[in-house]
Amino acid sequence: MNYINFIDYEKPIPYKEVNQITFKKFKGFEFFKKELYGSKYFAYVFTSIDYEITKESINIDAHFHPSRSFVYDKEAKSSELLNHEIYHFKITEIFARKIRKEIIQKKAFDKKLIEEIISKNIILENRFQEKYDYDTFHSYVLKEQKKYEKIVDSTLKSLNKYEDSKIKFYDK
DSSP: OOOOOSTTOOOOEEEGGGOOGGGGGOOOOSSSSBBBBTTOOOOOOOOOEEEOOOSSSSEEEEOOHHHHHHHTTSSOOOHHHHHHHHHHHHHHHHHHHHHHHHHHHOOOOHHHHHHHHHHHHHHHHHHHHHHHHHTTTTTTTHHHHHHHHHHHHHHHTTGHHHHHHHHESOOO
């Protein structure tokens, strides 16, 4: 269930602006209990992989959705908690890059094949996101959090060649 804040709506933020995200950007509505595992300091980030196919190209973007993301106590200013949520967004970007890489390597310019690649990777991303939260216990297990940060950062770096969101089907 995602409650979108239409009253204080802010459009989705692309990954290239990841460094501009603070808890002030978490504008979604409160959507469940007031504590998570006994803590009043928790957040929920909503990210997505969005795409647009034209005759000449495809754009594949990772987005953070401010009006669908929520933090219970904006005054908590927990840098560790914000960092954990930002890494969820970085994971989304990893899978956007993996999609771009697969499309380029397979020269997959057929809409059906592109959508199959995207669907498969979104399923894999969701599994990775769940494992990340489970293993880090939503950021409370610092050792695991740091381990994931290294994995995510190195994976992003290894996929730098695919950071451009636009793939042209035919180069002239």
